[in-house]
Amino acid sequence: MKVYAVIDTNVFVSALLSKNADAATVQVFDAVMDGEITPLYHEDILREYEEVLGRDKFHFLDETIQLLLNAVKRYGIRVYPQPTGELLADMDDLIFYEVVMEKREDDAYLVTGNQKHYPVRDFIVTPAEMMEIIRKEA
Numbered sequence: 001m002k003v004y005a006v007i008d009t010n011v012f013v014s015a016l017l018s019k020n021a022d023a024a025t026v027q028v029f030d031a032v033m034d035g036e037i038t039p040l041y042h043e044d045i046l047r048e049y050e051e052v053l054g055r056d057k058f059h060f061l062d063e064t065i066q067l068l069l070n071a072v073k074r075y076g077i078r079v080y081p082q083p084t085g086e087l088l089a090d091m092d093d094l095i096f097y098e099v100v101m102e103k104r105e106d107d108a109y110l111v112t113g114n115q116k117h118y119p120v121r122d123f124i125v126t127p128a129e130m131m132e133i134i135r136k137e138a
Helices: 009-017 024-033 043-053 062-075 091-102 127-137
Strands: 003-007 037-041 109-111
Touching: 003 009, 003 024, 003 091, 003 127, 009 024, 009 043, 009 062, 024 037, 024 062, 024 127, 037 043, 037 062, 037 091, 043 062, 043 091, 091 109, 109 127
Parallel strands: 003 037, 003 109
Antiparallel strands: none
16 A cells, blocks of 8 residues: 655654664655655655755765665656645744645645644644554455
């Protein structure tokens, strides 16, 4: 069974910074790379990934950033969402929310480490919750 998910930038940042291969964020990253999670994206999301991951403070290699971006584009689904009219605490996160809302008929999830940035919804999950969903689906 395919699991569709919008992956918030903070999940990828945490995964790439982690020294713990068992960390939930690393498991989500691996699930994207292994095809267990089909990432949902929009060009604005790709731009945010590239901008945030490219920040000097993280010291991520350009090759690592490109690997991630290419994997999202190759294995993911580009989504052109309709405006939801939702007001979020951080409106920069709106595109992530609108993409997941556009694919809710496919039981899509939004995976984030910052749930307080979004409304409380059962499809907005932490990385650990996402991995539990994947385990239950298997």
